[in-house]
Amino acid sequence: MDVRITPPFAPVESHIRDDAGTDAPDARFDDARALLRSTPVRLVVLGVVLTVLLVASAAVSATTVSGRQATHDRLLSSIEPLASAAQNLYSALSVADAAAVTGFISGGLEPEAVRSRYIRATNEAAEYLVIAATGLTDADRETAHNLTEIGRLLPVYTGLIETARTNNRTGHPVGAAYLGEASHLMQTELLPAAQELHTRGVAAVEDTQRDAVRPPWLAIGLLLVTVTALCVAHVVVSRRCRRTLNPGLLVAIGATGVLLCWLLVAGLASSSATEHAIERGAAPLADLTEGRILAQQSRTAETLLIARRDTTGAYDDTFGTSMARLGDILDEYGRDSALEAGAEAVEAARSAHDAWINSHARMVAALARGDYAAASVLAVGAGPGESTARFVALDAALTEGIDDTRTELRDNEFRASRTLAGLAPASVVLLTVALIGVWVGLRPRLKEYQ
Amino acid sequence: MRKRVLVAGLCVVAALAGGCATDPPPRAPGLQGTTTSLPLPENARMLESSVATPPAPDCGDPTASLSPDPNATGPAIDRIRKRGRLIVGLDTGSNLMSYRDTATGRITGFDVDIAREIARDLLGDPDLVDYRILSSAEREKALQDSTVDIVAKTMSITCARREKVDFSSEYFRAQQRVLVVRGSDIRSAADLAGRRVCIVEGTTSLLRMREVQPSASILTVPSWADCLVVLQQQQVDAVSTDDTILAGLASQDPYLELVGPSLGSEPYGIGIRQGSDELVRFVNATLERIRSDGTWTALYEKYLRVLGPTPSPPTPNYRE
Secondary structure, three states: OHHHHOHHHHHHHHHHHHHHOOOOHHHHHHHHHHHHHOHHHHHHHHHHHHHHHHHHHHHHHHHHHHHHHHHHHHHHHHHHHHHHHHHHHHHHHHHHHHHHHHHHHOOOOOOHHHHHHHHHHHHHHHHHHHHHHHOOOOOOHHHHHHHHHHHHHHHHHHHHHHHHHHHHHOOOOOHHHHHHHHHHHHHHHHHHHHHHHHHHHHHHHHHHHHHHOOOOHHHHHHHHHHHHHHHHHHHHHHHHOOOOOOHHHHHHHHHHHHHHHHHHHHHHHHHHHHHHHHHHHHHHHHHHHHHHHHHHHHHHHHHHHHHOOOOOOHHHHHHHHHHHHHHHHHHHHHHOOOOOOOHHHHHHHHHHHHHHHHHHHHHHHHHHOOOHHHHHHHHHOOOOOOHHHHHHHHHHHHHHHHHHHHHHHHHHHHHHHHOOOOHHHHHHHHHHHHHHHHHHHHHHHHHOOO | OHHHHHHHHHHHHHHHHHHHHOOOOOOOOOOOOOOOOOOOOOOOEEOOOOOOOOOOOOOOOOOOEOOOOOOOOOHHHHHHHHHOOEEEEEOOEEOOOEEEOOOOOOEEOHHHHHHHHHHHHHHOOOOOEEEEEOOHHHHHHHHHOOOOOEEOOOOEOOHHHHOOEEEOOOOEEEEEEEEEEOOOOOOOHHHHOOOEEEEEOOOHHHHHHHHHOOOOEEEEEOOHHHHHHHHHOOOOOEEEEEHHHHHHHHOOOOOEEEEOOOOOEEEEOOEEEOOOHHHHHHHHHHHHHHHHOOHHHHHHHHHOHHHOOOOOOOOOOEOO
């Protein structure tokens, strides 16, 4: 303040200040620099940097790895079973409807086998519905809606079928109208809901896998930086203190290096297993389940065609379109030589598919020339060359392919999860060891300056 | 002092961990609140009441057909004989007239047996018949497209239909009435104002109902059996059509009854593709035969006795 009021004196004062020397800001800065350049402070800074790196690495590695494992476990424990149960639910519902319609074609009381197929299928549907519902933890509104729709309509459907049967038994032709109403309900409400449920299940599997397919690069990169920093620290410390080796830092380097190698190997292996699970499991599985649904839809069209003596060609068109799409799926599958799982089953499905188209064409021809009796035998008869046997063979082959690809998917997912086993706790332990090593290594050097 | 810090630290950790653990678990999905009414038959729909019915064309006496000729020949007959089967359009939801016998799975009924008599004369065997299931609205188109040779399906002869297809002579005369649940307050068509009535699409019953009771709301379905379903499911209050069909529906449910006077008479004819005059003459010859040899009376007694004592068959009317 005084300085500003009396400017003439200012130079003098500044002169005095120059004499003071040690108090000057420049000098103080130089002093701090010197302090920083001093070995003990450098060592402390080094220690802190290394600590931060190690703690960050441990945190990132542990969370990444355990996150991955949780993802795989979630996929195995809920998402994949839900998709699978949805697929089985669709099938059971479709079988129930086909059995119910078949029972009415033959006239009189329906054959016992057909009736028991219907009962078994509705029971299975109820069971799969529950299994699918237990996978429902994310309270997904759409999924919940589909499940409750099916849960609500299934008893309505069975009620209508029973009304149809009762009328049939008492000789009232109105039974056929009840059957038509029930089948309409199945085709327009229940099956679409089941198919939507399955589609969403497949999408959830794919999304979850996509989360886990990238190797844990962040954790690997951070560990790489940490190891490099530890090596640099070791060089600096041994040069400054004229000691060739620092055991503490060497332990830290070793522990971090081991973790880096482990994470690199396990992370890459897990990623590749996930990739396998997608390419050889999930993707072909989705194709085959779509194929099985198409086969079921073709069978429904064929059964309704004969039950309603349809001549408009509408059901025949549905059959043709669904079967052509199924043929494309099977062809594409056969062309992909990388697909080993299910390849045999797909080949069997391919020949059953062709044979079925053949028997269906004979059935349509019989219907066209007015021979309903022959047409109905071709459509629902029990002979080995007739549509029923061909459809059963096709469905069995597709089911086998689905089982194979599902096993491939689950095995690879399990491998992806297993390779990461123990890595999360190990990364915490190893990096704690490294941290202790750093401070044990630096402490004696610091003490030398006290 | 140090201990206290440790305890405080543990508390903080516990609180943080506890905070994570007490996240509310995902809720079970709630009820969707959808209506729980029973489903309707396929293609059932409420009719727009504002749709005006086109005025019926006038063609004099629509029942006047061509004179019978048991020896008639021509391309339509040749085609059937060459195929070896008579293709008949009908439906399976008109109990008594044409329906599926639940015990045998075969299609049978009054109309079906008339068609079988035609096959007997045409091909020598009543079993050489094949059936195509048609809804009422599809009957005329099926004849125009030659999907079927004849239609034997409670088809009323009208001037409007004569513009598209030909008819045999009249082989039955039905009366349109109303079917309700026993104990209903509906006693005639007059009581149907504002009530729900089931009628099959593309029928003369529908046209007449709109004429006599325009304020009834009408649910249309593909077949008469579907009308019984919606009546039993309490989705309509009444069904209105010919007494032949209504009696067939009532015979399947003891809780139903026919009420009110006739709303009008319906002359049934066999529908035949336009231009197949020789087939019309041949079918008329068969109808002549069954009227005179007692077959008609036997068929009436076999299927339609619920309608009352056996009348004499309707008198044919020929224009040339």
